[in-house]
Amino acid sequence: MSRTSLAIAAGATTAAAVALAIWIRRRTQSSGTCPLVIRAAVKDDLEHLLVVAGLKDGVGKDITGDGGDYVKEAWVEDWWTRDPRTHFNEFAFIGDLAVGFARCDCFGAPERIESGWLEGLRVHSGYQGRGIMHRLQAHLLCSLPPIVRQQTYLAVGSTNTQMVGICDGGKGRPRYEYIGAFVMHALELPKPARPADDGSCTSTLHVRILDSSEAAWSFFASHPLHTEHKPSRLLLPARFYAFRALTHAAVADKVAGGRITAICRGGTDRGNEGVLALFVNFDSDHKGWPLQTLCSFHTAYFTPGLPLEELRAVLLAFGRSRPTALHSGHPNASSDDLTPGESLTTILVAGPCDNKQPDSATDVEPKLSKVLAAAHFKRSRDTHLRVYKVP
Numbered sequence: 540m541s542r543t544s545l546a547i548a549a550g551a552t553t554a555a556a557v558a559l560a561i562w563i564r565r566r567t568q569s570s571g572t573c574p575l576v577i578r579a580a581v582k583d584d585l586e587h588l589l590v591v592a593g594l595k596d597g598v599g600k601d602i603t604g605d606g607g608d609y610v611k612e613a614w615v616e617d618w619w620t621r622d623p624r625t626h627f628n629e630f631a632f633i634g635d636l637a638v639g640f641a642r643c644d645c646f647g648a649p650e651r652i653e654s655g656w657l658e659g660l661r662v663h664s665g666y667q668g669r670g671i672m673h674r675l676q677a678h679l680l681c682s683l684p685p686i687v688r689q690q691t692y693l694a695v696g697s698t699n700t701q702m703v704g705i706c707d708g709g710k711g712r713p714r715y716e717y718i719g720a721f722v723m724h725a726l727e728l729p730k731p732a733r734p735a736d737d738g739s740c741t742s743t744l745h746v747r748i749l750d751s752s753e754a755a756w757s758f759f760a761s762h763p764l765h766t767e768h769k770p771s772r773l774l775l776p777a778r779f780y781a782f783r784a785l786t787h788a789a790v791a792d793k794v795a796g797g798r799i800t801a802i803c804r805g806g807t808d809r810g811n812e813g814v815l816a817l818f819v820n821f822d823s824d825h826k827g828w829p830l831q832t833l834c835s836f837h838t839a840y841f842t843p844g845l846p847l848e849e850l851r852a853v854l855l856a857f858g859r860s861r862p863t864a865l866h867s868g869h870p871n872a873s874s875d876d877l878t879p880g881e882s883l884t885t886i887l888v889a890g891p892c893d894n895k896q897p898d899s900a901t902d903v904e905p906k907l908s909k910v911l912a913a914a915h916f917k918r919s920r921d922t923h924l925r926v927y928k929v930p
């Protein structure tokens with residue numbers, strides 16, 4: 540071997556050794572054996588959250604799809620107003636620097652929480668991809684009561700390719716179990732509404748607020764989304780845009796809050812006899828997202844196999860039953876920041892749709908997609924929410 544070749548080989552070996560040393564140093568500093576300290580968050584930790592989410596230096600990611608992150612607003616206005624028994628919040632630190640945050644919001648009575656929703660997962664931009672969330676989340680999950688741990692879900696916007704990649708995992712090895720896609724549609728009734736002109740059979744349908752949790756339970760528990768899938772793909776809407784597990788208590792909460800509207804065939808007004816669909820209201824209304832007006836969110840559960848015309852009639856009947864202004868009987872009317880009489884938009888969240896591909900064009904079930912527009916429900920945005928279960 541010539542002198543030159545020897546010199547090149549030696550140089551290459553040295554460069555490789557240096558690169559390996561840097562890589563090992565980085566790994567040990569920020570993951571693996573690094574002194575990562577995990578502790579429960581307290582209300583005064585907002586500053587740490589802003590650092591972790593990149594909201595202090597402006598490098599934070601567009602999480603909502605509208606150009607921002609909701610965590611600061613949620614921390615101040617929502618998360619720390621809750622019973623401490625219903626949410627678990629943890630920070631990961633390296634030295635004094637907060638590098639990770641994760642939270643689980645729980646549903647059910649505070650003394651009997653039963654399912655959870657992972658949210659606000661954030662790792663400092665300089666420390667991503669080094670296993671910090673893996674460790675923080677494992678720690679957080681261990682601190683949850685076992686019943687919640689078995690029923691914990693999370694969601695990610697379809698445009699968040701980084702997190703969608705993490706959730707879907709490698710080929711054939713998904714990290715989380717996919718429940719499906721959910722897509723928002725805003726009700727835009729024509730003015731003036733002329734019910735007689737649309738040629739539908741809504742006049743034979745009966746709309747009522749369900750007052751029996753047994754009737755609701757028997758509808759949900761026998762629904763194919765629940766009986767034919769493991770894990771169940773039938774989730775109930777919870778606070779804001781979160782979902783909770785289908786349980787007796789969750790159904791009873793919804794019924795007690797007057798949040799389940801049944802659309803039935805005429806003449807059947809007891810139990811779940813003749814029920815064609817149930818529309819379930821989320822626990823919170825929201826103003827400023829996805830529209831500027833106050834929005835009331837719902838999901839829908841249809842009796843399987845409804846013909847297209849009946850499906851359309853059901854949606855029309857629900858749409859016509861919806862108030863367009865906040866009134867005293869509205870489930871959330873007592874909330875301080877809502878003004879009686881202010882305009883109210885109904886949002887129908889269609890889902891779950893089993894689109895395995897994140898960018899699938901069919902993120903709404905094809906049959907439902909055909910009738911939503913005809914029933915005046917207009918898609919609010921191109922994206923969808925991908926909901927997963929933590930295995």
Ligand SMILES: CC(C)(COP(=O)(O)OP(=O)(O)OC[C@H]1O[C@@H](n2cnc3c(N)ncnc32)[C@H](O)[C@@H]1OP(=O)(O)O)[C@@H](O)C(=O)NCCC(=O)NCCS
Pocket residue numbers: 600602659660661662663666667668669670671672673674694695696699701702704705706708709
């Ligand atoms: C998403 C985020 C929380 C992940 O945190 P992180 O510390 O970078 O993630 P980790 O390094 O712990 O990776 C977690 C796991 O996902 C895997 N992973 C990481 N990036 C991945 C990718 N692009 N595709 C597939 N898997 C990936 C890792 O290998 C690791 O797997 P393992 O547990 O089997 O080792 C972080 O990157 C972040 O804050 N992003 C911006 C905010 C955000 O999008 N949050 C989620 C909102 S829903």
